[in-house]
Amino acid sequence: MKDLLYLKDDQIKDFIEQIFYAYRETYSDPKKILKKYSFGTAHHRAIQLIERHEGLTVSDLLNKLKITKQSLNRVLRDLIINKAILLKKGEVDSRRRQIFLNEKGRKLFEEIFFEQKKRIYNALKNADADSVVKFKNILKKIINE
Amino acid sequence: MKDLLYLKDDQIKDFIEQIFYAYRETYSDPKKILKKYSFGTAHHRAIQLIERHEGLTVSDLLNKLKITKQSLNRVLRDLIINKAILLKKGEVDSRRRQIFLNEKGRKLFEEIFFEQKKRIYNALKNADADSVVKFKNILKKIINE
DNA sequence: TAGATATGTCAATATAACTGACCCAAAACA
């Protein structure tokens, strides 16, 4: 590994530490709202992915979350009981269940997003477009997208 | 809130989703190593912060981790028993306990870092210095540093 | 010396994950 100035170990260690803080802060912002609905961060992550990828199947969601189906099922069950989401049989393959938000779920998502948006918005508002693009590209590379 | 092209809601939602992936991937890389030592991610985070801020006190660590002292104490106890860290009484104020890695802890940290470094290094190796600086600055703003 | 502070600890509980074993229905295949 080359040892460019901006790739020194200390710099990399800083990034690793800051990625932790960034995740924790970003995902703790909407906790009061989730509590209001008796949901936790696991429900939050599911709701969020469903909103971004409506109609995704259970296994799509499993692949994104990388948890076990037993674990996901608890979360989906809670969301279904609370009428936040609904599952429809796939038209092509009726084994596949596609997941959608319904009105209540959409409202919940909006409340969650309102809280989270502030932090990201404030971080980006004074940044130039180039910074945002570069931030995005590095983030993508970190997750191998 | 202005609605600049790069600050559209969809863009912000993408960032929120990607911050989750970035954290999860970065922190799941060293799990096999941790398992070898019978440690978990909680121990990982503590070890890592201690390495970056040697001599920090228990309450410094609490403030960084933002968990309860009961929770942290389990982690510190495990690390002490395994001789990964040691606590020394503060010289000025002997109530304060300063935390240090000892040899075993330093070795553990190096193993953990070796795994995590790959991901970050690969993400940054082809980026120009400017990109890295911009990435860092936005990350800092997200965590209000 | 009377608080306040830093830390540690006991006990109970919650949340989110795990492993492992099964089950069913629908699709794919031979």
Added chain:
DNA sequence: TGTTTTGGGTCAGTTATATTGACATATCTA
């Protein structure tokens, strides 16, 4: 057509990490 594979669901038990609340102790500060 019959068999196998796939997508999904579920029961049961366990682990990891966090929580709340109460209390203990030593040390520092006013």
